[in-house]
Every structure is written in C-alpha cells, then in structure tokens.
Amino acid sequence: MAKKVLVVEDNELNCRLFCDLLRVHGYDSEAVRDGREVIDKVQELRPDLIIMDIQMPHVSGLDLIQAIKGEAETKMIPIMAVTAYAARGDEERIRAAGAEGYVSKPIALMPFIAEVQRLIN
Template sequence: MAKRVLVVEDNELNLKLFSDLLRAHAHLTEGVRDGREALEAARAFRPDLIVMDIQLPHVSGFELIQQIRADEDAELAAVPIMAVTAYAGREDEERIRAAGANAYVSKPISLMRFVAEVGRLL
C-alpha cells in the first residue's frame, strides 16, 4: 500500500528530485516550498513521513520540527521526520536529531541512502 510523504523543500530541483524518487517507489507525495505552509499541509495531507530541508525561508526546519512535535494532534506529532540538509557536520546531525528528527541525510544526497532511510522510517 502506498505511503503518504510530505516533502518540505524550498529548492525546486530538490523538491522535484525527492518527489520523483518517492513516487518511483510507489509513494504518494505532496510538496511544500515554504515552511510557513508545512504544518497546515501536514494536517491536511496526513503524511506517514515528512522529508524536510532544515534551511527554509521564513521558518527554519528546527522550528518546524518543534512545531510538529508539539502539535495538539498526537497522530501528527508522532509522524517520522527525515531531515535532508546541507548541514553536514557531526554536531549538526546531533542538533537536528535533538530537535526531534528521526533520521538525517546530508546533501548532496546519496540516492541509495535516501531510499534506504525512507524505507526504514516507513
């Protein structure tokens, strides 16, 4: 059965790449380019997974992860979050996981690692 994946990514090429990869693996996707719209989109789309950039305009991925984890809808608050980011240092991964992300993939992504992490989280 197809899983629903919300992709939050401000870069249009990355959004298309991630969405195409996910659809190629039989997942339904919805893309959001602005972090300000992500929480509302997640409530409406009801994803099984959220793939999220950390460097977003207007609202950082850190803030967005915290908003999702604190959401009054317990089902949404429990959705796994995979951060996909150019922050590539060991401390960056620790900060991202401490904020509430379940997985971390650095950019530029390895397609195999991206797909493997999605599979693990779903």
C-alpha cells in the first residue's frame, strides 16, 4: 500500500508540482490549499508525511506545525517544511517548531524526493 502524503500549499502550481512528483515516485498525495482546513484533514487522512508550506494565508505554517505536534494523535507524523524563507535562522526556527525536514523553494527535484524518502521510509 502506498504511503500517504498530505501537501499543504496555497500556490496552485507548487501544489500540482509536489503532488505530481510524489505520485510519480509511488506515493498517494492529497492537497490542502487553505491552512484553516489542515488540522481536520490531518485527523481524517492520518498521512505518513506532511509537506508544509510556511507562508500561508490565514494561518502560518509554523502555527500549524506546532498544533499538529501538540496533539498526541498526530505528533508522530513527520513534517517537511517547504518554504521560500531562506534567511539566516529560518530553518532553525522551523525545526524548533517541530518540522523534521526542511527544503527551500524553488525546490530541486532530487533533493526534494530524497528528503521525502528519508522522512517517510
């Protein structure tokens, strides 16, 4: 059975790219484009991995990571942050919030998939 990946990304093109890449590599992917829907979707889907954009409208990806990691039922789900944030200290801040992985945008395809594989397998 294929591993499930929840992609949290508000940009439609990035969302499609991530989902297509995951499917090509044998993962089931589902997308959420509105951060306000993420917690319910995580509870419903119980993904094997969450790919989280940090800069989202309505709800910060950092806040979502902390919320997911704060719940006993979901804290074990690995989270890979994918973000255009590339300033000094951003990766440390994101990891401190609970993300186990970090990839900066624009993504490079092979490092993106390598990080997915590291976190999910």
